[in-house]
Amino acid sequence: AAGVIQSPRHLIKEKRETATLKCYPIPRHDTVYWYQQGPGQDPQFLISFYEKMQSDKGSIPDRFSAQQFSDYHSELNMSSLELGxxxLYFCATGRRDANSGNTIYFGEGSWLTVV
Amino acid sequence: AQSVAQPEDQVNVAEGNxxxxxxxxxxxxxxxxxxxVQYPNRGLQFLLKYITGDNLVKGSYGFEAEFNKSxxxxxxxxxxxxxxxxxLYFCAVRDGGSSGDKLTFGTGTRLAVRP
Incomplete structure (x- = not known):
């Protein structure tokens, strides 16, 4: 079965540079979530989209922005990168359905290292 | 607000127990x-969920979970x-009464099964 695709899997950037992460959802999934997981930490919710509109916002820095496109893929843009x-950045996708609780499925993540 | 607590950082058990x-x-x-569940350097894999109905939920790989409202x-x-x-195992919750749809994760519990 098709899974959530994230790219790139690894990237190294220098401080103050910009990075863009991409997420391609499971077919027919209409919601996208972005999470950040630091070493030894639990995933922290950044932002989510439903039908191309922002649906919820968490601890996403102002330096970060995201959007969901007409084909439902999403991109997380990170500027003025800091060491912190x-x-590992995860994208998760789901299909909004009150009866199913909207289970979300995670991609393998994108490792971002800022040097 | 929604929150999850996983009181144990690590659980150790012998195989077969x-x-x-x-x-x-x-x-x-x-x-x-x-x-x-999260394996090293991998994304989170969905195991099971409780939405409504039977308090005992069965999931993947022989796992089950019991919902206890009280x-x-x-x-x-x-x-x-x-x-x-x-x-590494993560419990997560979504508040069905809220307008947001994010999952909030616990801090995770590392399961170590010894042969």
Missing amino acids: DSA | PLTVKCTYSVSGNPYLFWY QTSFHLKKPSALVSDSA
């Missing part, structure tokens, strides 16, 4:  | 509860542990 942004 | 990973939650509305708990269990079950 080094983390 | 039963295992329990504890989780308690706090929500203002009806809870939607989930368990995910104790606000959703402990993960397996009758007979395998060495391959060794991983």
Whole structure:
């Protein structure tokens, strides 16, 4: 079965640079979530989208922005990178359905290292 | 606000013995509860969920979880542990009464199954 695709899997950036992470959802999934997981930490919710509109917002820095496109893929843009942004970034997708509780499925993550 | 507590950082069990990973939650509305497993350097894999109905939920790889409303708990269990079950386990909750749809994760419990 098709899974959530994230790219790139690894990237190294220098401080103050910009990075863009991409997420391609499971077919027919209409919601996208972005999470950040630091070393030894639990995933922290950043932002989510439903039908291309922002649906919820968490602890996303102002330096970060995201959007969901017409084909439902999403991109997380990170600017003015700081050392503390080094983390594993997960995209998760789901299909909004009140009866199912909207289970979300995670991609393998994008490792960002800021040097 | 919604929150999850996983009181144990690590659980150690011998192969073949039963295992329990504890989780308690706090929500203002009806809870939607989930368990995910994370292997090293991998994404989170969905194990099981409770939305409504039977309090005992069965999931992947022989895992099950019991929803207890009075104790606000959703402990993960397996009758007979395998060495391959060794991983990081996250409990997560979504508040069914809120307008947001993010999952909030616990801090994770590392399960170590010894041969």
